[in-house]
Amino acid sequence: MVSQTEMKTVTTDSFSQGIRDCIPTLLGYISIGLAFGVIGITSNLSILEIFLLSVFVYAGSAQFIFCGLYVAGAPVSIIIITTFIVNLRHFLMSLTVAPHLTRYSSLRNIGFGSLLTDETFGVAVTKLMKENHLGGRWMDGLNLTAYLSWIAACTLGGIVGKWIPDAESWGLDFALVAMFVALLVLNLVDVGKSKLMHYLKLIGCVAVCMYILSYFLPGHLAVLFSTIIVATIGVVTEK
Amino acid sequence: MTTNLAMFLIILGCAVVTWLPRVIPFMLVRSVQLxxxxxxxxxxxxxxxxxxxxxxxxxxxxxxxxxxxxxxxxxxxxxxxxxxxxxxxxxxxxxxxxxxxxxxxxx
Known part of the structure; x- marks a missing residue:
C-alpha cells in the first residue's frame, strides 16, 4: 500500500482555486439564502434588515431563528442569547482550522474567523485532510465567494420572494444535507483502513448521542454536545 | 427599505455574539500553544x-x-x-x- 504522505498532493495557494472550490457549495448557499429572504419578508423584516442580517450575522440557522423569535415577539435578550447558542459550534470549527493558519497576521486571522461557516469549514477541513495544508489566499477566495453569494441570495430572496415558487417542492432544501454528506464522505476517503473503522464506530456513537440528546435539547445543542462527547471518545479509544 | 435604531442594535448584538466564537479561537492559538x-x-x-x-x-x-x-x-x-x-x-x-x-x- 502506498503511504498516506506520498499520495498527498499540494495544490497551489491561489485565490481563484478558493473560488473554484467554493462553487459546489453555492447551490446550498443560494437556495437557503433565497429561502431566508422570503422568510424574512413574511416575518415583517424590511429588505434592508434582511441585507444587514446577512452581512453582520452571516449564519443560516441563526438568521432563521432570529426571524422566528422576532415574529413571536421574544425579548431582545432571548434573541441574542439564542443566536449565541445556535452559533456556538463555530467555536469548535474555528479551533479546528485556526492552528493551520497561525503563520498569517492577526488581521488576516480575524478575517478567516469572521467568515467561517459550516460550509466553508467543511470545505477547508476536507482540503486539510487531503493536503494537510491551508493557504491564506485560498481561504480568502473560498470565504469571500461564499459570503458575497450569501448576501446576494438573501437580499434577492427578499426582493423577489413573492414570485418564487415553493423551493421545498424542488428539493432545494436538501442541498445543505447532501453537501454535509459529501463533505463527510470526502473526509473519510483518505484516512486509511484501520482509521476508517475507528471513524465509522465514532459516527455510530454520534448517531446514538444525537438520538438521546434530541429528547432533552434543541438540535443545535445536540450537535454541539454530541461532537464534544464523541471527539473525546475518539481520543480515548485511538491506538 | 427601512429599519430603526432598535432593530439595528438587535442585529448588531446578534452580530457580536456570532462573531466572537468564530474569531476567539483564531486569536487564542496565536498566543497559546495547544x-x-x-x-x-x-x-x-x-x-x-x-x-x-x-x-x-x-x-x-x-x-x-x-x-x-x-x-x-x-x-x-x-x-x-x-x-x-x-x-x-x-x-x-x-x-x-x-x-x-x-x-x-x-x-
Missing part, C-alpha cells in the same frame, strides 16, 4: 460535527418520541452512495436535490 491531546481531539471534530449535522436533519424531535424524518432518510441513502462513488461535492449535491425533488412529487 497541548498535544487537544490537537488530537481537534482532529476528530470534522467527522463528528459533519455527521452530527447530517443526523440532525434525519431526526424528528417534534413528537413525544424522537423518530426519523422519513423523506430526508429516503433521500439520504442514494445521496451517500453517490458521494462514495463520485467523491464529488457538486455531483452529490445535485443528486441529493434531484432525489428529494422526485420524492416530494411522489409523496
Amino acid at each position: 497541548p498535544d491531546v487537544v490537537l488530537r481531539w481537534l482532529t476528530y471534530i470534522p467527522v463528528c460535527i459533519l455527521s452530527a449535522l447530517v443526523i440532525e436533519s434525519l431526526l424528528n424531535a417534534e413528537g413525544k418520541f424522537v423518530t426519523f424524518e422519513w423523506l430526508n432518510l429516503m433521500a439520504f441513502i442514494p445521496t451517500v452512495f453517490v458521494a462514495i462513488f463520485t467523491k464529488s461535492l457538486s455531483q452529490t449535491v445535485i443528486a441529493g436535490v434531484l432525489t428529494m425533488a422526485v420524492l416530494r412529487n411522489l409523496f
Whole structure:
C-alpha cells in the first residue's frame, strides 16, 4: 500500500482555486439564502434588515431563528442569547482550522474567523485532510465567494420572494444535507483502513448521542454536545 | 427599505455574539500553544460535527418520541452512495436535490 504522505498532493495557494472550490457549495448557499429572504419578508423584516442580517450575522440557522423569535415577539435578550447558542459550534470549527493558519497576521486571522461557516469549514477541513495544508489566499477566495453569494441570495430572496415558487417542492432544501454528506464522505476517503473503522464506530456513537440528546435539547445543542462527547471518545479509544 | 435604531442594535448584538466564537479561537492559538491531546481531539471534530449535522436533519424531535424524518432518510441513502462513488461535492449535491425533488412529487 502506498503511504498516506506520498499520495498527498499540494495544490497551489491561489485565490481563484478558493473560488473554484467554493462553487459546489453555492447551490446550498443560494437556495437557503433565497429561502431566508422570503422568510424574512413574511416575518415583517424590511429588505434592508434582511441585507444587514446577512452581512453582520452571516449564519443560516441563526438568521432563521432570529426571524422566528422576532415574529413571536421574544425579548431582545432571548434573541441574542439564542443566536449565541445556535452559533456556538463555530467555536469548535474555528479551533479546528485556526492552528493551520497561525503563520498569517492577526488581521488576516480575524478575517478567516469572521467568515467561517459550516460550509466553508467543511470545505477547508476536507482540503486539510487531503493536503494537510491551508493557504491564506485560498481561504480568502473560498470565504469571500461564499459570503458575497450569501448576501446576494438573501437580499434577492427578499426582493423577489413573492414570485418564487415553493423551493421545498424542488428539493432545494436538501442541498445543505447532501453537501454535509459529501463533505463527510470526502473526509473519510483518505484516512486509511484501520482509521476508517475507528471513524465509522465514532459516527455510530454520534448517531446514538444525537438520538438521546434530541429528547432533552434543541438540535443545535445536540450537535454541539454530541461532537464534544464523541471527539473525546475518539481520543480515548485511538491506538 | 427601512429599519430603526432598535432593530439595528438587535442585529448588531446578534452580530457580536456570532462573531466572537468564530474569531476567539483564531486569536487564542496565536498566543497559546495547544497541548498535544487537544490537537488530537481537534482532529476528530470534522467527522463528528459533519455527521452530527447530517443526523440532525434525519431526526424528528417534534413528537413525544424522537423518530426519523422519513423523506430526508429516503433521500439520504442514494445521496451517500453517490458521494462514495463520485467523491464529488457538486455531483452529490445535485443528486441529493434531484432525489428529494422526485420524492416530494411522489409523496
